[in-house]
Amino acid sequence: MENIGALALLLAFCVSLYAIVASAVGKIKNRPFLIVSGERAVYAVWVLVTTASGILVYSLLTGDFRFAYVAGHSNRDMDTIYKFTAWWGGQEGSLLFWSWILSTYAAVAVFTNRNKLRQIMPWVTAILSFVQLFFLLINNFVANPFQMLAVDKLVTSVADGLGLNPQLQYYAMAIHPPMLYLGYVGFAVPFAFAMGSLITRQPGDTWIHTTRRWSIVAWLFQSCGIMLGSAWAFDALGWGGYWMWDPVENASLLPWLAGTAFLHSVMMQEKKGMMKVWNMVLIATTFFLCIFGTFLTRSGIVSSVHAFAESSIGRYFVGFLAIGISATVYLILDRLPYLKSESPLESVVSRESSFLFNNLLLLASCFAVLWGTLFPVISEAISNEKISLDAPWFNRLMIPIGLGLLFLTGVGPLFAWRRTSIESLRRNFMLPGLLGCVLAAGLFIAGIHNFWALISLGLCMFVASTIVSEFFRGSLAIAQKQKMNFVRATFELTHRNTRRYGGYLVHMGIVLMFVGWTGQAFNKNTTAEVAMGKSFSVGAYDLKVTDVNSGDNPNYKWDSAVLEVSKHGKPFTTLEPERRYYKSAQQGLGHVALYNGLDEDLYVNFAASEGEGKVTLQGYVFPLVSWIWIGTLVLIFGTLVALVPSKVQRQYARTQIVGVAENKVAIEN
């Protein structure tokens, strides 16, 4: 078994190499046979990597503890689902998982374009295979998942494995890594198309149209991955933190920020033929940040709670990044004449300008996060002192940037292309601006004096009302013209231009998330050691311990407390926080009890059992935090809407600059 797996990986490595050579040579020498064989090689790689993955998963499920990987990440008593998710629970497995996703994406990309884009495709195949080759190199020679235990040490098997890290035995954590990886790897495809289009000097934006869905899907997966990680931290760590600016969290955020900038900036190219160089730079940045994120997680270069033990793997990633980035920079510089902008910037108050500043802020935040994350490495290189920057540093920078972006979210879509008149500014922003100010003033009078919270909530109100008014005005127009009811008109409106209205929904999701983040300014907490029958209070809640239980199952032992909760003296709910002790990993883990409310969450952590019915509990009140998760759902929904094809196919008229076309436009105006 293990030999078949290892052999499959080795073959996949060779076949990938073949795919690169065949596609490149076939294209340069114009040999269609070679090109086709290169594409078939991509399918073959998928079959081989799938075989290897299948064998690893099979041994995880059946508990074949001769495998070092299985012994280290699985045991007999885990739920089957966690035996499966152990595939990506450790270093070797997760890198194999990366490879597998990439091979799947590559096969799909090659298959869906098998009769299209014949100019670009050989290069797309070659580039994707090159990335694949790199990961297979790691799979084969650096972190091989088919390493057997103790070959020469008289030990060929162990009775039971260590089990998956208990913190990973949790639903959000089980699907968080695959989501992130699907996002990380997904950006390889648009990147390959962009580079293919550069190499072959394609005029036009074919690569953008072809990969628009790829980019959005990758971005969606990444968003889900980040938010699942956040939700996991909130639910599982026992003190309600959902973002700590930990290096590994930052690693997932970096490509997301660059990808978000890319998704916005391609619109400038599609509609106005502007920012062509910039888009190339952005997609390359996004892709390399994805690789960099994997590198950061896997190499332990910056110490982090997540990072795995230091390993030699980092060197390979640095090498790959160096080669990839140099090649990309060379290509872009060499092809600059093909990337000329077709129209100039006209006014500071215009759609173009709002896109420009959106990109500036996203990239600035990306750079800030990168700087902060790598500061220990940078400072060590400069001053020989390893210095890290803490969460307050990130917050001081990222809160203003975030609010700036939120502001642009509101104004950007309502600015006209080219320039915006004072009249339209007044018409579009009078009411939302007023509503935002009224809300902020009202909250101030109500006793909320936190500066950032007031700004944030005021802006949220402003942006939310601009979005609602967009939907309202559009729907009203359709409802009147087509004589249909308002709700149907809203559907019709969205369906006519899914991209635009889906985008608005995504913006709405972001607004709701900001509402949730702002709630953090008002958190409350209490720690109490309480005995049976005693109570303690946090915020408006009184919690009374009515029962203390304990129990045992093959995977873990547990203690729990039953709490009767009353709010403002009235009976409210019952909570049962629990503490588990996982046997094979010899590790304790809190299992918090949570009451989700739209206004605030009540959150109780079982910190320790003191014996004789005495327990230490921690109670927290987190205002508005649910809106983060609601916002995430709205964001997902909006993204899915944007993926639905529009009912009306739009041809975006471009401002033509050359000769006759320009006269025509002038006459029409």
Place this chain on the structure above:
Amino acid sequence: MNKYAKFAALIAVVVGTLIWLATAGSTQSETYYKTVKELNSMSGKSKTNKIRVGGDVAAGSIVRKADIVEFTLQQETATLRVAYDGRDPLPDTFKDGAQALADGRLGPDGVFHANKIQAKCSSKYQSKPGEAPAGLKAVPASKASI
């Protein structure tokens, strides 16, 4: 004003503000990484800096008092006594033999006062290729074949 000058001015304002935010008062949020050995040899100088120190939690050294948890960090032969008085509960991974990172300041008494602890399980989850991870019960080859 020329439109490009306007753009340049706006961009300069944004970037300038961000640089100011990033540099102003960053000393308060800087934490110096030190090893246990370096801390031991560091007498009197730069003690006011926030420090992050890493090491293994010495077996049996964890003492829980009312609001404080005390333990010893070990790095080879060097040791450091740490008192944790932070607000957040200690991570579940924090236990004897775990690798821990403590953030705080070195007190005049030589005890390190930490307000934040991060811990990860030691080598248990990462073993060198070919070796059974620590804690695994190995079955000799002769029995395993049964």
